[in-house]
Each structure stands twice: as structure tokens, then as C-alpha cells.
Amino acid sequence: MSKPRIAVVGCGQWGQNHVRTLSELGALAAISDHDEARARAMSERYGVPALGLEEVAGSREIDAAVLALPSRLHGPTGRTMLKAGKDVLIEKPIALDPADAAHTAEVARESGRLLMVGHVLRFHPVFERLCEVVSRGGIGDIRHMVSTRLGLGRFLGMDAIWDLAPHDLSLVLKIAGGAPERIETSARSVLSDEIDVADIRMDFAGGLSAEVHVSRISPFRDRRFTVVGTQGMITFDDLAPEGQKLALYAHRVWREGAGFAFHNADPEYLETVPGLPLDRELRHFIECIETRREPETGAAEAVETVRILSAASPYPSSRAGE
Template identity: 70%
Template sequence: MTIRIAVIGCGQWGQNHVRTLKEIGALAALSDGNPERAAALSERFDVPARSTDDILADETIQGLVLALPPRLHGPTARRAFQAGKDVLIEKPIGLDLSDAEETARVAKVEGRLLMVGHVLRFHPVFEALDTLVRGGAIGELRHILSTRLGLGRFLGMDAVWDLAPHDLSLVLHMAGGAPECVETLRRTVLSDETDAADIALRFANGLTGEIHVSRVSPYRDRRFSVIGTEGMLTFDDLAPEGQKLALYRHKVWRDGAHFAFQGADADYQQTEPGLPLDRELRHFIDCIATRAEPRTGAAEAVETVRILNLASPRAPAA
């Protein structure tokens, strides 16, 4: 069976979905609130630009990608589920917990797939890190540290809502569950919203995590680290190829009444090639074909919105 997917919302990230689905051979249609943009993309990718209503009524389209303003994700997704479509929703799936829970509920009632677009979960370097941790390469996992710093993206959505979902998805997956405590320190620096934030997480099994995000940093930093009893791993998304995943066999031990440590040089790990968005969309297509539950499914989508509301209670207007 050929899976046909339409993209609704063709802004900056939506266009990436359009291009990638076209390359995969699964793009059936696109829709955007800007008629000129829709027409230009329609011509560029040789695919029809249609209204959302037309796409929902087309029984030959099995799946949708929604890359809309977050306030529109829930209502549009629920209509899609009721029309018999499976849906990949870009993060976040909603702006408040009740809306996110309702979207997940309707998907379940209608028997449709809900996948959230946490693209870094499909990065081959993160997948390699995950495999190493599960295989005991760093002993018992104790702490997770995620940093996402840079300059820009003042889009009416504060730094927590714009940047932290990426990191929350990775942390929640590594932790294997929801945190029992969320603490946040937010700072307004150059805009009228939160420009930088530190989010501390504590899980029932004693695992802890910290996420640092900023859109007013003079330098870029995109690192995800896991700390265990026998070593540490770092995924550095900005590092050169071949150096994106480093294993540090650092050791810390009790020496009488004190603690001692021994550092080690980075041991760079080999990883598979592949583009995260391509891998994410192929996973979505495979889930539609096999009816398997997406790796980034409804439970994770709802939990991410719950934590975002705790971390930044004033939901964005976008």
C-alpha cells in the first residue's frame, strides 16, 4: 500500500516536511493559510495546494503532518482523527494540558495514530547514545544534562516553549517516565518574555536532569549529556562529523572520608549516517502501514505540554 501524506502549515519547518516527503515519494498535497506561499510550493514540488477541508475529505490521504501555530494543532488534529487520518503534530501539540489531553483522547477513541514531531529522537547520534546507555556503557544512569543556547527566534513564544520541547523529549525518553518534581528559574533579558531558563527535573527512581535554554546567548551550544556510575556520554550536535558522540570513562569513587576522581580523554563513537527528519517521517509512514505505536506518541506529547506549563505557566499567544 502506498501511503499518501499531506502537510498542513507550510512555514519554515513545514516546508522541510514538504521537501522531505516529496523526496520520500509520499507527498500527496499541501495546505497553507498564505495562498501565495501555497501556490509557490505547489509549483516547486509539483503537488496540489488544497484547502484543509478538501484534504480531510480525501479518503486516499492516510496521514497528515501539522506544522501550524500551536493554538491550532489540537482543533485541527481532532478534526483529522474524526476524518480517519493519522497525524504527526509538530511540537508542542497544544498550549495547555486540557487541550493536549483532549487531542490524545480523540485519537484513542477514533483509533488513529498521534505522533509528535520530536525530531531529535530520530537523530542517529542520539539513537547510538541511547543504545550505549541501555547496554550499560556508563553503568547506572544518574543524571542528564541538556543545553540549547543561541541567539534569535523572538516569535511571540518564550524560550521555554520554543526551545525546551526538544530537550524534554530526550530527557523523558532516557528517564523512562514522568518527573515527580519540576523547578524552573526563568529570566527576561532583552525581550518581554522569558529569554533564558533553567529547568530542574527529579524522577521517582532518583534520576535527576537539568535543561538550560537561552535565545540571548552570544554563542551556540547544542549538547546532551548523560552521567552514569561508570562514565559519561555527550551528544554534541554542533561538533564535526565523527566527533558528535563522545564517551568519557571518567571515574568518581569514595576514598575514605572523601571522594576522588580520574578523568579520561574523549573516546569518539561511530554512528550511522542519516537525516533526523527523513528518519522521523519514514517512521511515521511505517507506523501508518503497520499500525504500530509511534516512538514519540500521545503519552509523551501530553507529558511534554504538562511540563511546559509547569516550567512556564503563562502559555504563549502564538
Template identity: 65%
Template sequence: MHPRIAVIGCGQWGQNHVRTLAEIGALVAVADRNVERAETFAERHGVAAMEPDEATASPDIDALVLALPASAHGPTARAAFAVGKDVLIEKPISLDVADAELTAAVARKAGRILMVGHVLRFHPVFQKLVATVAEGRIGTVRHIVANRMGLGRFLGMDVVWDLAPHDLSLILKMAGSMPLAVQAMRRTVLSDATDVADIVMEFAGGLKAEVHASRISPYRDRRFSVIGTEGMLVFDDLAPEGEKLGLYGHKVWRDGEVFSFENAPVTYLPVSPGLPLDRELRHFIDCIVHRRQPETGPEEAVETVRILNAASPLG
């Protein structure tokens, strides 16, 4: 039997949580400051419509999914932990490092599950990429490059906070540790905030990673590239099915003072099908039932906010 889950926030992404949890059979209520919106989704899925505070306090709800403005995530989650609920918070967990740390601390003290919705971590292509690296097929990982570029999404926050969290989560998973140093270059071009940003990170062992984010690019790019000593992997989210994960056997080597390289044709790796949001929510449910720490838990959530603030301080 599934835990009883309510979604608070029925905006663009919250609606996806509502629909997916209903398909899984775990949705029991929806809540939104806009009562009519909550009632519309509640009627559509045959569940209760509630005020956000009512859903947080209800003893008939085991867990919450929060898809709210980031400033409301911390207070709502902490109120839920206080009454024994587990919580999945959409990224980012907060806009403030101290607030994120407080939310994580309250969850630990209450013994509750705190998961953050970095949905690309549950993409079957990314998970296949992680497994392929673990098999040693590209040797030692030395560099990671994430491109997230396109036109639009002027949502009242700069491009760092809007687009970079996706790839920061992927990089932290690949690195297996927190960065030793973070540098950023930001450019305001066509709006009143950062439109283009480059974030560079250094990790223990010499691993380096960079994120290129733009909301004024004339073309879309959603590539995540991992460069190793024996080859390279590219996760291209815009590529056709069957070509989303490419293995390149390119090599670079040194002979005395001379560097040489060798190109190799791409091999597209097979990937099992699956919808990232469905996989993410089923993982949340599994963590609730078996009291397991989630793949995207509090430590990473706080570190992501820390990197975002280092790259683009707010206030």
C-alpha cells in the same frame, strides 16, 4: 505503496516536511492559509494545492502532517481523526494541557496514529547514545544536562516554549518515566518575555535532569550530557562529523569519607549516517502501514506540554 500524506502549514518548518515527504514519494498535497504559498510548493513538487479544511476532509488523503501555530494543532488533528486520518503534529501538540489530553483521547478512541514531531529523537547520534547507555557502558544513569543556547528567535513566545521541548523529549526517553517534580527559574533580560530558563526535574530512582535554555547567549551550545556511575556521554550537535558523540570514562568514587575522581580521554563513537527528519517521517509512515504506536506518541506529547506549563505557565 506509501500512504497518501498531506502537509498543512508551509511555513519555515512545514517546508522541510513538504520537501522530505516529496523525496520519499509520499506527498500528495500541501495546504496553507496563504493560497499562493500552497500553490507554489504544490507546483514545485507536482502535487495538489488545497485549503487546510479541504485537506483535512479529503477522502484521497490518508494522513496529515500539521506544522501550524500550536493553538491550531488540536482542533485540526481532532477533525482529521474524526474522518479516519492519522496525524503527525509538530511540537508542541498544544499550549494547553487539557487540549493536549483531549487530542490524545480522541486519537485513542478513533484508533488512529498520533505522533509528535520531536525530530531530535530520530537523530542518529541520539539513537546511538541511547543504545550505548542500554549496553551499560556508563553504568547507571544518574544525571542529565541539556544546554540549548544561542542568540535570536524572538518569535512571540518565551524561550521555554520555543527551545525546551527538544530536550524535554530526549530526557523523557532517557528517563523512561514521567518526572515526579519540576522546578524552573526564568529570567527576562533583553525582551518582554523569558529569555533564559533553567528547568530541573526529578525522576523515580533518583535520576535528576536539567535543561538550560537561552536565546541571548553570546555563543551557541547544543550539548546533551548523560552522567552515569561508570562514565559519561556527550552528544554535541555543533561538533564536527565524527566527533558528535563522545564517551568519557571519567569516574568518581568514595573511599570511606573521601571522594576521589579520575579523568579519562574522550573516545568518539562511530555513528551511522542519516537525516533526522527523513528518519522521523519514515517512522511515521511505518507506523501508519503497520499500525504501530510511534516512538514519540500521545503520552509523551501530553507530558511535555505538562512540563512546559509547569515551567512557564501561559495566561
């Protein structure tokens, strides 16, 4: 069976990565971009037609679309593609408010098409291994999660919560297996006119909690995700050298008399399989199109992520998505 024929709509910096990867996978059918010169160059480079949005939606030669557009355009464009019978992968976030996100999810359901959100870190082989360890009880019962995303820059007309936190919220939601019951946020503008730093705290059913720290004014980079359990802790450090990205700590804390005692263990670095997250994400999208299975990062997660983002920062920016 031939691979699904997929168009990429939006060929900016991240969209070009989708174009290149889909071409390597033999699934690229067309590209679309508002910049005509860029569209022509991409068309010539990859040997696929450059089409307008209406042409993509109306083409019988295209089965699905990947949207990498300014966030304010994701909902309207995604709904157009879904109504035209295309399966759709939309880059995060799929909308700038929960109602718009829910509308897109409803159109996907009514049209019988697949809707997937581009939470690429969910397909990182190190995170997938972390999930395996956690799900089999490798650190006992899960109690807490901490996700940190710090760095300098990306002042792109969208505050740090909406720009950076979707990555981390996706990881948290996967481990939690459900939506948070309570969300609290501390956020501040420091060097710009928008939110530069934020802490998002979430409480889930059963006593599970999580915290997400994001900053775009940090002098150093930090990309770590930690899960704390009753029998240990495990950390995915995306900036660590190969072979040290996933560390298992057999730390334990227990009640002793009127107080508590603890055991401190050296890290055990776990082996992980190689693989590029975007390649794995797009392979998953192709498999879902072929089998009609629900994507790992489907409509429900897309809507819930936007709900949390909106609760944390109701107004992402007056210039968001420009």
C-alpha cells in the same frame, strides 16, 4: 504496497522541509496553507494539489496529515483530522496547555488513529547511538542528565521555554523512561518582554535527576546533551564536527576513606551511522502508518512534554502561536 498518502498542513519554514522530504520519499499527496500564493507555488513545484483544510479532512485520497502550524492551532486542527480518519504527526508542541494536549490524545485513542509528535532530535542517529550505549550499561547506572540549548534570536512571540525546551525534554524523557515527579524552574526576562533564559530541574523515580538550560540571548551557540552514570559519562554535541558528535568519557567517582576520589579520562569518540533526522522521523511515521505500531514519539510523550512546559512556564506568551 503503495506508500501512505500524506498531506502537509502549514507550509512555513519548517513545513516546507516536511513537504520536500515527503516528496523525496514518494509520500506527498497534497499541501495546505492559508497563504494562497505560497500554496499555489508549492503545488506547482511538487506536483500535488493545494487543498483547504476541509478538503484535506474530507479527501479519501489522503491517509495522513503532518501539521506544522502555529501551536495554538495544533489541537483543533489535529482533532479535526483524527476524527476524519487521518493519522496525524503534529509538530511540537502539540498544544499550549495540558488539557488541550490530553484532549487531542483522547480523540486519537477514540478514533483509533495514530498521533505522533514531531520531536525530530529523537531520530538523530547520534542520539539513537547514545541510547544504545546507555541501555546496554555502557556508563553504568544512570544518575543525571544535562541538556543545554543556547543561542541568539528566535523572538517569535513564544517564550524561550516553549520555543526551545521541547527538544531537550523529549531527550530527557526517553532516557528517563517515565515522567518527572518534581519540576522546578528558574526563568527570567532579560532583553525582551518574555522569558529569555530558563533552567528547568526535574527529579524522577529512583533518584534520577535532570536539568535543562535554555537561552535565546547567548552570544554563542551550545547544543549538548549529557548523561552521567556510575561508570562514565556520554555527550551528544550537535555542533561538533562529524566524527566527534558523540563522546564517551570513562570518568568515575568513588568513595575513598572519608571523602571521594575520581578518575579523569580522555574522550572516546564513537562512530555513528549517517542520516538526516527529519528524513528518519518521516520514514518512521510512514512505517507506523503501514504497520499500525505506536510511534516512538507518540501521544503519551506529547502530553507529558506539554505538562512539563506548562509547569515550567504556565503562560507561554500573550502572542504565542500568532
